């Protein structure tokens with residue numbers, strides 16, 4: 021198949037779940053999983069309909085489970101529901117009323133715990149505050165806040181009154197805030213004076229102020245006092261959170277909303293130009309967040325669960341807020357950086373709170389490896405029973421390190437593949453069932469029917485790399501790109517005549533039916549007619565002891581079409597030039613001559629998005645020696661590009 025992506029990475033290690041884990045797991049046998057998966061595929065109406073009836077609290081039952089073909093499928097039409105009710109109220113009549121919902125740690129070391137009852141009260145009060153500010157069902161509210169409990173409170177308050185929230189990650193600039201305010205036509209912005217990050221104050225309110233000139237739709241700004249820093253308050257526009265909350269009533273009925281009522285917009289970067297406002301709606305999204313988190317994290321009521329993502333990303337939406345709270349779980353939330361005040365901070369928190377389930381990203385894992393084993397080894401991590409990862413392909417060596425050093429060789433790892441657009445986890449091991457392979461996100465969850473296809477939509481055989489698509493609709497998929505339904509169709513569905521959802525990732529399925537994500541299709545390189553996944557070359561590099569992290573891109577090459585350029589972060593100091601030859605040989609022996617790097621460049625850092633993904637498109641310009649004309653607004657550290665050019 022000429023347009024297949026050649027897979028060159030081989031991995032034979034496999035790890036079955038410990039018997040004790042399986043014995044206590046919610047889904048504990050391959051047969052059970054197969055049965056669920058098959059039913060969801062053959063009869064999605066019964067599968068999802070039964071779950072929606074038994075797992076969601078309805079004010080009014082739905083008339084139909086699904087109507088219409090992908091991508092226009094509508095779920096649970098006729099039903100009335102509320103996401104905040106699903107996360108809070110329904111626990112208040114159970115023993116979970118006084119269970120900790122959020123165990124919060126501020127970066128400077130301050131802490132707070134909120135029970136479900138307490139969280140409910142705060143949410144009701146803030147919902148009344150929003151109403152008082154003129155927010156109505158259907159309005160949009162922007163949240164630009166640090167990782168503090170008030171962010172969760174504000175989200176659920178929006179959900180309670182049917183306002184659609186749009187969270188902007190606290191690392192974004194005034195320009196980005198204005199773009200998103202305008203695109204969503206937000207009426208109110210909720211922010212804080214600042215937030216803490218590595219001991220410094222992030223000037224959130226100042227950034228909001230600087231966005232206001234261009235944010236014509238915004239009428240009011242609510243400001244939480246977090247750092248105590250100086251801020252300017254504009255009369256009749258800006259209000260302190262604590263002033264508004266002081267007199268707010270704690271009574272606020274949850275609005276009875278349609279199943280397809282817009283719950284939130286979350287902007288995700290497009291490869292070009294304007295960010296895409298991914299829209300999720302209420303019932304389908306909630307069912308997805310609730311069920312996927314229960315299947316994948318195998319929650320027990322005694323668990324303390326910690327997802328280290330920022331709520332500004334989809335992972336935080338689905339797996340800090342909506343999924344865990346709907347399941348009545350105790351969830352740890354941390355405000356700051358993993359290396360503040362030192363590189364042991366996460367492990368200190370795991371020890372302190374006896375965390376049982378820990379969910380983080382490959383970019384963080386690679387940083388932990390670089391910082392050294394001595395940090396986790398200082399702490400007692402024996403409470404951990406399950407580890408998770410999300411956000412990028414995880415290199416097998418990083419996976420092995422995670423298993424050994426953090427998981428003590430005893431915890432299953434769930435490598436979860438999904439996207440902002442999918443709303444919830446799609447491909448992942450079930451921790452009590454799946455015998456995992458390092459680097460593979462393994463198999464689809466029930467309700468997920470993926471395929472690997474060619475550009476023409478033909479299904480490929482085992483171990484042939486191709487395009488990852490979804491062939492059936494699922495309840496928690498995005499409904500549109502806010503205000504631009506044409507772009508929604510164009511981006512995700514036009515490629516295959518509207519019949520399949522195109523994820524934009526390359527992947528292969530092995531002989532056991534396990535999926536291996538090969539990265540974004542845009543990142544594939546073509547060496548002498550062989551289409552290679554940059555991710556596989558990166559994994560080969562990371563398997564060498566000198567290498568902490570690597571990013572591989574193609575560059576124009578006279579003979580081969582594209583050559584392979586590797587940007588490598590070494591584990592210690594920048595090594596002598598001989599090391600380059602060592603690494604070239606290493607890749608050659610690991611995966612073959614075709615993948616031999618043409619260039620190796622050592623660098624202390626890589627350009628990453630604010631959520632930690634490597635921005636290979638920027639590296640391509642550097643490798644080619646071109647001036648870049650690309651959008652860099654999502655880049656975390658602007659100075660890196662200069663350094664790389666000089667290097």
Ligand code: WTA
Nearest residue numbers: 410411412413435436437438439440525537
């Ligand atoms: C990548 C994050 C490999 C992938 C939830 C996807 C992954 C994009 C994995 C979505 C994984 C996410 N293995 N790649 N386990 N998880 N990705 O929208 O390229 O921030 O398309 O959602 O991240 O990123 P997003």
